[in-house]
Amino acid sequence: xxxxxxxxxxxxxxxxxxxxxxxxxxxxxxxxxxxxxxxxxxxxxxxxxxxxxxxxxxxxxxxxxxxxxxxxxxxxxxxxxxxxxxxxxxxxxxxxxxxxxxxxxxxxxxxxxxxxxxxxxxxxx
Amino acid sequence: xxxxxxxxxxxxxxxxxxxxxxxxxxxxxxxxxxxxxxxxxxxxxxxxxxxxxxxxxxxxxxxxxxxxxxxxxxxxxxxxxxxxxxxxxxxxxxxxxxxxxxxxxxxxxxxxxxxxxxxxxxxxxxxxxxxxxxxxxxxxxxxxxxxxxxxxxxxxxxxxxxxxxxxxxxxxxxxxxxxxxxxxxxxxxxxxxxxxxxxxxxxxxxxxxxxxxxxxxx
Numbered sequence: 001x002x003x004x005x006x007x008x009x010x011x012x013x014x015x016x017x018x019x020x021x022x023x024x025x026x027x028x029x030x031x032x033x034x035x036x037x038x039x040x041x042x043x044x045x046x047x048x049x050x051x052x053x054x055x056x057x058x059x060x061x062x063x064x065x066x067x068x069x070x071x072x073x074x075x076x077x078x079x080x081x082x083x084x085x086x087x088x089x090x091x092x093x094x095x096x097x098x099x100x101x102x103x104x105x106x107x108x109x110x111x112x113x114x115x116x117x118x119x120x121x122x123x124x125x
Numbered sequence: 126x127x128x129x130x131x132x133x134x135x136x137x138x139x140x141x142x143x144x145x146x147x148x149x150x151x152x153x154x155x156x157x158x159x160x161x162x163x164x165x166x167x168x169x170x171x172x173x174x175x176x177x178x179x180x181x182x183x184x185x186x187x188x189x190x191x192x193x194x195x196x197x198x199x200x201x202x203x204x205x206x207x208x209x210x211x212x213x214x215x216x217x218x219x220x221x222x223x224x225x226x227x228x229x230x231x232x233x234x235x236x237x238x239x240x241x242x243x244x245x246x247x248x249x250x251x252x253x254x255x256x257x258x259x260x261x262x263x264x265x266x267x268x269x270x271x272x273x274x275x276x277x278x279x280x281x282x283x284x285x286x287x288x289x290x291x292x293x294x295x296x297x298x299x300x301x302x303x304x305x306x307x308x309x310x311x312x313x314x315x316x317x318x319x320x321x322x323x324x325x326x327x328x329x330x331x332x333x334x335x336x337x338x339x340x341x342x343x
Contacts, residue, residue: 048277055215055274056248059241062217064234069216072270101216109268 008039008103008118015044027054031061034070034100039118045074045096054098071104073097073114146193147334148206150250153260154271155182155212155240158291162260162317163189163209169323170194175209181226183240185211188250198328203335210250211243213271251278256285256334263290263298263314267306276307287333288312289326294319 011033018026027050033040046054051072058070074096097104097114108115151159163175176189190208217240222233257279261272279286288307290300293314300314311333313326 048274048281051270051274052248052251052278055213056245058215059217059244062237062241064219064237068218069214072215072274074270074273101218106270109266111268 008037008120010039010041012041013043018042018044023050023053026050027057030054030098031057031070034098035061035067037100037103039099039104040097042074042096042098045094051096067100069101071097071099071101071106071116073106073109073116075111145335146204146206147255148208148253149256149258149330149334150208150210150254151258151260152210152247152275153212154262154269155214156180157212157260157262157265158317159212159260160185160209162258162289162291162315163191163207165317165320165323166196166207166327167191167194169320169327170196175207181222181228181236183212183214183217183236183243185209186236186239186243187211188243188246196327196331198331201331201335203331205330205334208250208254210247211240213244213247213275214240215270217241217244251282254284256287258289258330259286259310260289260291260317261303262292263300263303264292264295267303276310280309285333285336286310287329289317290314291317294321 018029021029026046030040030042030046031054051074054070054072061067062069075094097116099116099118103118103120105117105119106114107117151163153159158178160176160178164178167173167175171191171194173191175191176185178184188208188210190206192206194205194207196203196205217237219230219233219237222228222236223230228236257275259272259275259279261267276286288303288310290298290303290312292298293300294316300312304312311329313322313329315322315326317323
C-alpha cells in the first residue's frame with residue numbers, strides 16, 4: 001500500500017490519555033504522532049509552557065525534506081472561577097489541534113472557532 | 126546582623142521606587158518588525174542600531190543585545206538591556222525562501238537551519254529576562270498560535286509584557302483589534318519604521334517595566 005492510499009489519520013486524544021503522561025512524555029508522544037503524518041485533536045490541551053517546549057522540540061526535529069514543523073492551534077487556559085481558586089484548582093488548558101505543517105493549514109481562528117484545511121500533498125513528501 | 130539585610134533593603138527600596146534596571150526581550154513571530162523596533166529604540170536613545178532588517182523572514186537568526194540603554198519618560202528613567210530575539214515560529218520550510226523570496230536552494234537551506242536554531246535560542250532567552258516587549262503586526266490576525274503561546278508563557282511566568290502593535294503606518298492596520306484581543310495587557314500602537322507614537326511607547330515601557338517582577342516559574 002502506498003503512502004497516498006493510507007489516507008490521513010485524524011486522532012482525537014482524550015484527556016485521560018494525556019493526563020496519564022508527564023509533560024516530557026506528552027511532548028514526545030505528540031511529536032512522534034505528528035512526524036508520522038497524523039493530525040491530533042487534544043481534548044485536554046497543552047499548557048503555554050508545554051506549547052513552548054513543543055515548539056523548541058519541533059525545531060530540533062526539523063529536517064528539510066521530511067519534516068518542516070507543526071501547525072498548532074489552541075486556546076489559552078480558561079480562567080479559574082473564584083470557587084475553583086479557593087479550592088486550589090488550577091486553570092485548565094483548552095482544546096488544541098496539532099498536525100504536520102505540510103498537511104494542515106489554519107484558515108481562521110477567533111475566540112470560539114478554529115478553521116483548518118487539510119491539504120494532502122502540500123509541502124514536503 | 127544589621128537591622129536590614131542588604132537584599133531586603135534593596136528589595137524594599139525597589140518596591141517603593143520601582144526597578145532601575147531590567148533586561149527586556151523583544152519577542153514576536155518572524156517579520157513583525159522586531160529588529161526595526163530595536164533599531165528605533167537604540168537610535169533614539171544611544172544613536173546606535175541593533176541589526177539589519179529584511180523582508181525575508183528570519184533575518185535575525187541569533188539574539189542580539191545592547192546593555193544599559195537609558196530610557197527616560199520625563200518623570201523617571203529605566204536602564205534596560207535590550208535583547209532582540211529571532212522570530213518564533215512553529216514551522217520553517219526552506220522552500221518558502223526559495224519560492225517566495227528567490228533564494229538559492231543552498232542559501233535557503235542554510236537560512237532555514239539557522240532559523241530553527243534561532244527559535245530555540247529565543248525560547249532559551251525567556252529564562253533570563255525581566256519583561257517582554259511583544260511585537261505584533263497590526264495588519265494581521267492577532268490570534269496566531271505564536272502570539273497566544275508567547276503570551277500564555279509570559280503570563281505563567283508572571284513576567285510583565287507590553288504589546289507593541291506595529292506597522293500602524295500601513296493602511297489596513299487595526300491596532301484596535303489587538304487591543305480588544307488582549308485586554309489584559311497594555312497595547313501601544315506604533316510604527317517602528319516611521320517612529321510614529323514612539324514617545325508613548327517609551328513612556329509606557331518605563332512605567333510598565335519599572336514594576337517589580339512578580340513571580341517566575343517554569
